[in-house]
Amino acid sequence: MTPDALAQALRAAVLARCFEALPDPLQGGAPLGWHPSVDLAVLVFPRGGAAPVGANVLFSREHPQGLVARFADGLGAVDNIAFAADVRDANGDSHAWLPGADWSRIAFPAWFGRGPRFVAPYPASLLKMMVAVGVGRLVDDGRSGWALPLAWGGQTRPVADWLYDMITVSSNEATSALVAHLHERGALRREGGREVRNELRELFAAQGLPGLALANTRPDGGWGNAAGSGVGQIQMTAWDALRLMWRLDADAPPPAAGAGQPPAALLSPGSRAVIRRALDEQRLHHNLSSESLRALPGWVPGIPTPPARFAHKTGNTENYASDAGIVHDGPLHYLIAVTTSIGRRYAPHPEAATSWQLPALGGAVHGWLKANG
Numbered sequence: 001m002t003p004d005a006l007a008q009a010l011r012a013a014v015l016a017r018c019f020e021a022l023p024d025p026l027q028g029g030a031p032l033g034w035h036p037s038v039d040l041a042v043l044v045f046p047r048g049g050a051a052p053v054g055a056n057v058l059f060s061r062e063h064p065q066g067l068v069a070r071f072a073d074g075l076g077a078v079d080n081i082a083f084a085a086d087v088r089d090a091n092g093d094s095h096a097w098l099p100g101a102d103w104s105r106i107a108f109p110a111w112f113g114r115g116p117r118f119v120a121p122y123p124a125s126l127l128k129m130m131v132a133v134g135v136g137r138l139v140d141d142g143r144s145g146w147a148l149p150l151a152w153g154g155q156t157r158p159v160a161d162w163l164y165d166m167i168t169v170s171s172n173e174a175t176s177a178l179v180a181h182l183h184e185r186g187a188l189r190r191e192g193g194r195e196v197r198n199e200l201r202e203l204f205a206a207q208g209l210p211g212l213a214l215a216n217t218r219p220d221g222g223w224g225n226a227a228g229s230g231v232g233q234i235q236m237t238a239w240d241a242l243r244l245m246w247r248l249d250a251d252a253p254p255p256a257a258g259a260g261q262p263p264a265a266l267l268s269p270g271s272r273a274v275i276r277r278a279l280d281e282q283r284l285h286h287n288l289s290s291e292s293l294r295a296l297p298g299w300v301p302g303i304p305t306p307p308a309r310f311a312h313k314t315g316n317t318e319n320y321a322s323d324a325g326i327v328h329d330g331p332l333h334y335l336i337a338v339t340t341s342i343g344r345r346y347a348p349h350p351e352a353a354t355s356w357q358l359p360a361l362g363g364a365v366h367g368w369l370k371a372n373g
Helices: 003-015 124-140 159-168 172-184 199-206 238-246 269-280 357-372
Strands: 038-044 053-060 063-068 082-084 110-112 117-119 149-152 155-158 188-191 194-198 212-214 234-236 309-316 321-329 332-340
Touching (some): 003 038, 003 063, 003 357, 124 212, 124 238, 149 172, 155 159, 159 269, 194 199, 212 238, 238 332
Parallel strands (some): 082 117
Antiparallel strands (some): 038 053, 149 155, 212 234, 309 321
């Protein structure tokens, strides 16, 4: 396998889904009419200890045939794409993804990088991985503990239990409890409506992960649009969400920094194990995998779980769907991440989280890797 072969396989898998033809209820069920945003990344660990092979492809209405990312320093940051931040309108709505949105008239803030523009869709609840890492750093620094009782919303539970619920069932209450904990312990600080301290920003910069941003959360645990955070303030690219998972995968060879030296450890082995346990026990298999939805009419398989083991975190809102995690299927071992503007709006059933085409994409990628990895 080569990076180019992997990139072309990913590109072909996305194009085969014909996402632009998705029925759009906001247009009376007519085809969407443009390519939604899809940022897809995969990193494969070949058998026999060969060097990992990675690729990242990105699609949007501006790039319906897809862009292929280039990486600095081997498997470092994407260095040929200018990422732009997502936006909200004056009402706080994610208006860039609505019918009739004219991207030439929307002021998307530049985020990082240079090259053709790609507007990064909001990661939805995938952002909770950044919160988990922030809490892990508190524990490793002696400012918190996994068994520490944490009171929130009338409940007092250990920090580890709040984190478990945040990951396995995507509890927003647990997320708010842990965001407030990060503020209370000094890792984040917001004063007068402005963020004045963000240790996560510093951590991700030190790890060479420019595509991760958790900004402007509040001391009361607020992290959504209404809190002045959310869309436009919290960002994740697929490639850096994947590389965050790489640092949590004890079965993978560690990533190397640009100078050939390994970066400082993201988390201690103990904290990494706590987060990995939650990822392993994920209960929401409904984006790249679809096992949770098997009983629904028209079910389409995704990454097959089982036999594959998919330790992952999903995210879904009306306009967004994301997923990132670690896959083992016999000798096949890889990481995968996707962020998209294909949210619940395109779901074929009230209990589904996105279009069936998203798990179909996961299944297609997994099948190609089984045959070629």
